[in-house]
Amino acid sequence: MKRLRGRRSDRRSERPARLIEPIPIANHGAQDGLAAQHQQLDRFVEEIALALERGDQPRADEVMRWFCSALEAHFTVEEEIVFAAVVGLDPTKEDAFRELREEHAHFRLHLPQVGRAIETRDPRVGLEVLERFAEQLRAHERREEQLLRTRG
Ligand SMILES: [Fe+2]
Numbered sequence: 001m002k003r004l005r006g007r008r009s010d011r012r013s014e015r016p017a018r019l020i021e022p023i024p025i026a027n028h029g030a031q032d033g034l035a036a037q038h039q040q041l042d043r044f045v046e047e048i049a050l051a052l053e054r055g056d057q058p059r060a061d062e063v064m065r066w067f068c069s070a071l072e073a074h075f076t077v078e079e080e081i082v083f084a085a086v087v088g089l090d091p092t093k094e095d096a097f098r099e100l101r102e103e104h105a106h107f108r109l110h111l112p113q114v115g116r117a118i119e120t121r122d123p124r125v126g127l128e129v130l131e132r133f134a135e136q137l138r139a140h141e142r143r144e145e146q147l148l149r150t151r152g
């Protein structure tokens, strides 16, 4: 016991304890899991764009439904599990993750417009609206992956 107490005080004198120690979230798979889901979402967007380019409306509509379903599931996993866990363990990230949640609300609001643009059956309109949405989504995904890589 004496030895342990001695060791602890030695360590304290080496460097001051941090209030929040770095938490290796990435080592527990959260970052990899989200990155894999981001890639899946990107593949859906590419497949919709390809279907529109070749005039395959039924395929574009079908993959758009998959994309909507996957995106909502992904947002739910992030908000209820990943963001909640990261902020719970490291409250200094609260503001950054609040912004990401607000962006989810923006995407949820605009997703039906993308669906309507795809259903107009004018591939140029569908492609333009889809690409604008996808660009914003990719920027959002990059920020999430960066935040999960950054230690507190
Ligand atoms: Fe997100």
Ligand SMILES: [Fe+2]
Binding pocket: 034, 038, 074, 078, 141, 144
């Ligand atoms: Fe995400």
